[in-house]
Amino acid sequence: MPKATRTRQGRRGGKNKRAEADGGPVEPEEERGSIGPRDDGGLKVPGTSGRRGTSRRGGTYEKGQEKLQRHTKIIKYEVPFPDHFAGWTRDGEMVKRMVKELWPTLPADLPNASNDPSLTLLIESQKPTETQRKAQGPGGGGAWLWDKLPAAEVAALEEDGAPKYLAMRWAECIPDETLKMLVRLWDTLNRLGVKFPDAELQRSGSPALHLGLWELYMDLAKITTDSRQTKLEKSAPKEEILAAIDALCRAVKERVVPRLERLMKRYVPEQQRVQERIHSRLAHRRAEQLTERPDMDFGGTFFTVAVKEGGSERIHIDWNDNLHKFALIFAAGDWEGGEFCIPQLGIWIPLRPGQVIAVRTRLLAHCTAPITSGRRVVFTCFTDSFLLEHTLSDKDYSIL
Numbered sequence: 001m002p003k004a005t006r007t008r009q010g011r012r013g014g015k016n017k018r019a020e021a022d023g024g025p026v027e028p029e030e031e032r033g034s035i036g037p038r039d040d041g042g043l044k045v046p047g048t049s050g051r052r053g054t055s056r057r058g059g060t061y062e063k064g065q066e067k068l069q070r071h072t073k074i075i076k077y078e079v080p081f082p083d084h085f086a087g088w089t090r091d092g093e094m095v096k097r098m099v100k101e102l103w104p105t106l107p108a109d110l111p112n113a114s115n116d117p118s119l120t121l122l123i124e125s126q127k128p129t130e131t132q133r134k135a136q137g138p139g140g141g142g143a144w145l146w147d148k149l150p151a152a153e154v155a156a157l158e159e160d161g162a163p164k165y166l167a168m169r170w171a172e173c174i175p176d177e178t179l180k181m182l183v184r185l186w187d188t189l190n191r192l193g194v195k196f197p198d199a200e201l202q203r204s205g206s207p208a209l210h211l212g213l214w215e216l217y218m219d220l221a222k223i224t225t226d227s228r229q230t231k232l233e234k235s236a237p238k239e240e241i242l243a244a245i246d247a248l249c250r251a252v253k254e255r256v257v258p259r260l261e262r263l264m265k266r267y268v269p270e271q272q273r274v275q276e277r278i279h280s281r282l283a284h285r286r287a288e289q290l291t292e293r294p295d296m297d298f299g300g301t302f303f304t305v306a307v308k309e310g311g312s313e314r315i316h317i318d319w320n321d322n323l324h325k326f327a328l329i330f331a332a333g334d335w336e337g338g339e340f341c342i343p344q345l346g347i348w349i350p351l352r353p354g355q356v357i358a359v360r361t362r363l364l365a366h367c368t369a370p371i372t373s374g375r376r377v378v379f380t381c382f383t384d385s386f387l388l389e390h391t392l393s394d395k396d397y398s399i400l
């Protein structure tokens, strides 16, 4: 029996217990745990406590907080912490088999997490138990950091070493004008004949360009092959293509990253602190490469962006990500469909222009529902697990 099935036993809420007994998806406990007025009548919004601002009731700051509160919904699940794939190394077929067996509802038929596009969604589940934390599977890049790090460093990551949320959807994040600009720059790149790698068939039939830096299986991060277009002949078009890649990355860096950074600081500040530490190590160790291609440096909130047409329609785990880390996903264009499906949580999350989904892509199997009409260019911003682990084990750049 696969190790992962053990997490299906344990405490469940009544509604979810019934849903599971019926073989159906586990539904979110929609209102329970929603942010609401506290006993003292104040408003509690994650990451905002202690924030300075006018103390006058009804002032600008209070109004902003009230608006944020009205537009935030916390979805809490009574399911155990979803570590079904946590201990496994790369095995895409196993993921497909297990998803089919444990969550038979087709991803695209899952219930919608929310019909209200103006809501920020914060998705929580129970925290991992001690047993779950200690579970050692075949190991690999995605294993729990606290199995590898001294206790003091784990404690410094955050209170108990695990991010609070499994997934988030941030509403009204990226202006329309920026999305249009990104599509224009993407079209220029394609018109010039940018060279794509082969499609990663475990995810999708359409290829993605990976731009920026990563450290996959290396000791030190490198600018990705796609960013350098090494498969193209040295010629004038190549110079133009590299300039177009830089222009696209610069637009992401200048127009999108500051917004993502603010949201990461608000909702997962400890994670953002670790990201900044990775960035400071990388900026030092990769000084020369980054001087030549400064637009490949996204400032620390993430290090690589994968860009492609469509979506990743096949259920998969991103094995090179880390169990703790969020990938940030947004899309540009005008399309129908393409919702973000998470069978382990029994939901899909709508993703519309301007919104961003933050999700732990090494922890939760996921895919995109079919795009039924229109065009969608999707940007997935991520940090590979090697970058994270090498930074935490680099004495000069430890988090303490």
Ligand SMILES: [Fe+2]
Pocket: 312, 316, 317, 318, 361, 366
């Ligand atoms: Fe993915």
